[in-house]
Amino acid sequence: xxxxxxxxxxxxxxxxxxxxxxxxxxxxxxxxxxxxxxxxxxxxxxxxxxxxxxxxxxxxxxxxxxxxxxxxxxxxxxxxxxxxxxxxxxxxxxxxxxxxxxxxxxxxxxxxxx
Amino acid sequence: xxxxxxxxxxxxxxxxxxxxxxxxxxxxxxxxxxxxxxxxxxxxxxxxxxxxxxxxxxxxxxxxxxxxxxxxxxxxxxxxxxxxxxxxxxxxxxxxxxxxxxxxxxxxxxxxxx
Numbered sequence: 001x002x003x004x005x006x007x008x009x010x011x012x013x014x015x016x017x018x019x020x021x022x023x024x025x026x027x028x029x030x031x032x033x034x035x036x037x038x039x040x041x042x043x044x045x046x047x048x049x050x051x052x053x054x055x056x057x058x059x060x061x062x063x064x065x066x067x068x069x070x071x072x073x074x075x076x077x078x079x080x081x082x083x084x085x086x087x088x089x090x091x092x093x094x095x096x097x098x099x100x101x102x103x104x105x106x107x108x109x110x111x112x113x114x
Numbered sequence: 115x116x117x118x119x120x121x122x123x124x125x126x127x128x129x130x131x132x133x134x135x136x137x138x139x140x141x142x143x144x145x146x147x148x149x150x151x152x153x154x155x156x157x158x159x160x161x162x163x164x165x166x167x168x169x170x171x172x173x174x175x176x177x178x179x180x181x182x183x184x185x186x187x188x189x190x191x192x193x194x195x196x197x198x199x200x201x202x203x204x205x206x207x208x209x210x211x212x213x214x215x216x217x218x219x220x221x222x223x224x225x226x227x228x
Contacts, residue, residue, distance in 0.1 A: 105157025
């Protein structure tokens with residue numbers, strides 16, 4: 001059982017380049033999330049998808065777009081990367097709903113923007 | 115607005131010693147509360163959660179946490195730490211208008227002294 005799989009694990013971009021972070025879960029979860037983790041700031045929510053076909057902005061959505069391709073997959077796109085987007089990105093999933101908020105996390109993508 | 119504060123950035127304890135990590139929350143109603151652990155290079159894993167009922171919650175790996183409404187706290191404890199407990203620990207609460215999004219504290223890094 002793979003759980004939540006993120007690709008790539010590492011990426012270096014130049015300012016202005018674009019890329020897509022891929023995420024897939026095999027637990028039949030309804031909700032999926034993208035977080036970024038920066039030193040001293042914990043995890044901040046970028047975008048989430050409460051269910052297939054829906055996406056909503058989180059705390060720090062600027063500079064990002066997302067696609068909930070199907071129930072399994074939730075991608076995060078940087079259209080024009082900036083050094084401020086250097087971070088570790090985590091995808092997570094959960095069954096959703098108010099009483100079952102156990103999040104399952106991928107192992108992260110370390111992104112550097114030069 | 116919902117928020118969570120972890121006042122300790124870094125704590126070092128000796129192996130075998132007891133541990134308490136602090137978490138204070140701000141929440142408009144009876145909160146759901148979570149503790150997650152992140153081992154180096156990994157995503158986060160749920161340690162325990164409080165939804166209602168008994169204010170002392172047992173989790174995995176020998177951890178427990180106590181919900182104290184009067185102090186707006188949900189501190190994580192372990193009677194005797196092991197070297198493998200070295201990690202970063204995050205307290206979390208549901209955010210926004212729905213419990214489907216989780217807000218994380220800034221984290222406490224735990225180091226273990228041999």
